[in-house]
Amino acid sequence: MVPSPVNVLVAVKRVPDSSSEVLLTADEQAVDGSKAGFTTSPHEECAVEIATQVVAAGEGGGEATVVTLGDKDAAEQLRNALAVGCTQATHVVADAHTLGPIDIARELAAVVRDHEAAGRTHDLVLLGSDASDTGDFQVGIRLAYELGRPVVNGATTVTIEDGVAVAVGKGPEGQETYRVPLPAVVTIREGGVEPRYPSVKGRMAAKKVQIEEREPAAEHRGPQRVKLLLPPPTPSSVQILGEGAAAAPAVVDLFEQLGVLSR
Amino acid sequence: MILVHIETDLDGTASEVSLEAITFARNLSEAGGGVPVDAVVFNELSDDLHKELAAYGVRTVHRIGGDDVAAYSGAGWASAILTAREAARSVVVMAAGTDRGMELMAHVAARAGVAMAANVISFSGLAPFVVTRQVAGGAAREEMVLNQRPAVFTVAGHALEAQPATASGPADVVEHTPSIDAADLLARVVSSEEPEEDLSGALSSAKVVVGAGRGVGGADKFDDVLELTSLLGATLGVSRVVTSAGWRPHHEQVGQTGSRISPELYIPCGISGAIQHWAGCATAKNILAINSDAEAPMVTKATYAVIGDLHEIVPAINEEIKRRKG
Ligand SMILES: Cc1cc2nc3c(=O)[nH]c(=O)nc-3n(C[C@H](O)[C@H](O)[C@H](O)COP(=O)(O)OP(=O)(O)OC[C@H]3O[C@@H](n4cnc5c(N)ncnc54)[C@H](O)[C@@H]3O)c2cc1C
Numbered sequence: 001m002v003p004s005p006v007n008v009l010v011a012v013k014r015v016p017d018s019s020s021e022v023l024l025t026a027d028e029q030a031v032d033g034s035k036a037g038f039t040t041s042p043h044e045e046c047a048v049e050i051a052t053q054v055v056a057a058g059e060g061g062g063e064a065t066v067v068t069l070g071d072k073d074a075a076e077q078l079r080n081a082l083a084v085g086c087t088q089a090t091h092v093v094a095d096a097h098t099l100g101p102i103d104i105a106r107e108l109a110a111v112v113r114d115h116e117a118a119g120r121t122h123d124l125v126l127l128g129s130d131a132s133d134t135g136d137f138q139v140g141i142r143l144a145y146e147l148g149r150p151v152v153n154g155a156t157t158v159t160i161e162d163g164v165a166v167a168v169g170k171g172p173e174g175q176e177t178y179r180v181p182l183p184a185v186v187t188i189r190e191g192g193v194e195p196r197y198p199s200v201k202g203r204m205a206a207k208k209v210q211i212e213e214r215e216p217a218a219e220h221r222g223p224q225r226v227k228l229l230l231p232p233p234t235p236s237s238v239q240i241l242g243e244g245a246a247a248a249p250a251v252v253d254l255f256e257q258l259g260v261l262s263r
Numbered sequence: 264m265i266l267v268h269i270e271t272d273l274d275g276t277a278s279e280v281s282l283e284a285i286t287f288a289r290n291l292s293e294a295g296g297g298v299p300v301d302a303v304v305f306n307e308l309s310d311d312l313h314k315e316l317a318a319y320g321v322r323t324v325h326r327i328g329g330d331d332v333a334a335y336s337g338a339g340w341a342s343a344i345l346t347a348r349e350a351a352r353s354v355v356v357m358a359a360g361t362d363r364g365m366e367l368m369a370h371v372a373a374r375a376g377v378a379m380a381a382n383v384i385s386f387s388g389l390a391p392f393v394v395t396r397q398v399a400g401g402a403a404r405e406e407m408v409l410n411q412r413p414a415v416f417t418v419a420g421h422a423l424e425a426q427p428a429t430a431s432g433p434a435d436v437v438e439h440t441p442s443i444d445a446a447d448l449l450a451r452v453v454s455s456e457e458p459e460e461d462l463s464g465a466l467s468s469a470k471v472v473v474g475a476g477r478g479v480g481g482a483d484k485f486d487d488v489l490e491l492t493s494l495l496g497a498t499l500g501v502s503r504v505v506t507s508a509g510w511r512p513h514h515e516q517v518g519q520t521g522s523r524i525s526p527e528l529y530i531p532c533g534i535s536g537a538i539q540h541w542a543g544c545a546t547a548k549n550i551l552a553i554n555s556d557a558e559a560p561m562v563t564k565a566t567y568a569v570i571g572d573l574h575e576i577v578p579a580i581n582e583e584i585k586r587r588k589g
């Protein structure tokens with residue numbers, strides 16, 4: 001069968017970089033990224049890559065649209081996705097941490113519905129399996145229920161064959177394959193594709209795209225959050241075995257003591 | 264009633280994290296005046312599993328079987344869990360914080376129209392029901408209110424120790440053979456295969472893991488750590504920097520977005536110990552960090568450490584092992 005154009009929507013979130021020290025905002029409602037900086041979570045970078053691959057494999061004319069719900073600065077995450085192959089962007093301008101996963105799923109569903117009412121279908125909606133700040137593990141699944149579409153969770157690769165999304169991921173029994181009819185929702189985990197680096201040309205093209213900005217569509221329930229806290233520091237009880245090559249005998253003594261060295 | 268979804272290992276017994284989840288449920292039950300804890304099991308219920316559930320104080324085991332649940336589907340299994348929930352009249356539905364546990368509980372919560380808390384480590388009150396959960400890969404915690412019924416959540420792996428009940432439960436079996444809506448079966452596993460090599464499976468069950476991070480310095484600089492790995496009959500685990508740089512394949516990654524390991528001994532070489540890496544190795548029994556920076560989090564959190572250049576230390580260890588092995 002001839003491939004037909006595939007239109008993909010991919011949802012990314014601007015999150016504080018938590019790879020170094022994590023601080024909380026003064027109101028204890030969010031992780032403070034003002035010092036550490038902000039990033040897109042690894043799963044979503046892979047989802048963006050899959051979105052562009054799926055569109056490229058389809059017949060010409062398909063679009064990869066990136067969407068985010070976040071404050072003004074979250075436009076950076078949209079530009080980054082535009083720089084690596086997405087061609088349209090939608091920004092729901094709102095403070096993500098004042099919303100809960102139910103709210104966010106509804107907002108994303110409203111974007112899909114409004115786009116489709118305007119003739120822009122989103123045959124496949126991709127998300128990360130979990131956002132790296134709130135780690136709710138549910139927006140994609142809730143979105144699928146909002147839209148009445150099937151959802152595969154935690155796939156590492158997705159391809160389209162004859163109007164069916166073939167999603168593969170790691171499950172308890174090894175590599176698991178799903179074949180779901182489009183339109184569908186798939187959440188992505190890191191590991192199956194390499195996110196690409198933006199080229200200079202990609203960055204230039206990204207700057208030219210007009211980002212669609214919109215207000216939140218619905219009333220919000222808000223998160224169920226009381227507050228955030230930091231885990232208590234654990235006192236160090238490390239035993240230093242030595243410095244440099246001279247420590248080797250002490251290390252191998254330890255191996256023997258722990259019984260990990262077979263003779 | 265509290266309903267706990269049970270995952271099994273390949274040998275058919277309950278996975279450690281599921282036993283932890285039942286232990287959590289029992290603690291909750293005690294705080295709540297002794298409401299019974301029920302378990303839900305899909306497909307095979309082996310004798311060993313049945314005995315385990317009794318030893319953990321389970322009142323009723325809801326075994327869900329039949330053609331419609333033989334292959335996994337998130338929506339289908341969640342609808343079956345809600346059937347068991349009705350039979351058990353549970354006010355809490357929970358699972359272990361594995362990928363599958365998260366997925367099932369998200370489906371259950373979406374279908375029931377209630378909130379879901381992922382990676383809960385403790386609860387602090389019952390009315391309102393306040394749980395504390397891990398966020399930001401374990402770098403922070405969130406207190407969250409779950410005041411709707413059922414309260415739906417997953418228990419973070421190794422947040423508590425699995426403990427059999429002081430008095431075992433009857434573990435009466437109730438069979439369910441639900442017929443699932445076709446729409447809920449659209450996203451269903453159509454085939455599953457063991458990967459050709461035992462890829463990341465080896466990591467999760469390894470007794471000794473040698474870790475390698477950015478400190479190794481390049482794709483062509485793994486000879487020392489690979490030799491140590493083979494001398495110890497260990498498995499190699501790496502940091503995300505290593506997989507992102509393409510030095511090693513992703514299935515070797517340890518951490519929040521990689522495998523979780525709990526070996527007898529973990530030997531991270533040139534790994535700083537970022538929280539997302541720590542999330543994957545926190546339950547190692549012993550950690551021997553090899554790092555040039557005595558202040559690196561991996562060093563301060565380790566049981567043992569050697570300070571210095573790993574490319575001097577690791578070859579010296581390899582030589583010493585070979586010398587003693589003779
Ligand atoms: C959402 C999210 C998910 C993530 N998931 C994961 C994950 O699953 N796994 C993971 O590992 N990371 C993950 N990360 C990334 C993580 O935050 C860190 O960036 C990463 O773990 C750092 O890798 P590293 O320790 O190898 O490198 P670095 O942090 O750069 O540390 C290198 C270390 O090597 C030491 N060193 C340098 N040279 C030498 C030498 N010659 N001899 C000895 N020591 C030396 C240095 O002192 C330093 O401590 C994730 C990040 C995010 C935001």
Ligand SMILES: Nc1ncnc2c1ncn2[C@@H]1O[C@H](COP(=O)(O)O)[C@@H](O)[C@H]1O
Nearest residue numbers: 011012069127128130131136137138139
């Ligand atoms: N504010 C947001 N804007 C866009 N996408 C989001 C937002 N929050 C969550 N998502 C998507 O939903 C996935 C799961 O998030 P969560 O359920 O919050 O862990 C993320 O990986 C994103 O793809």
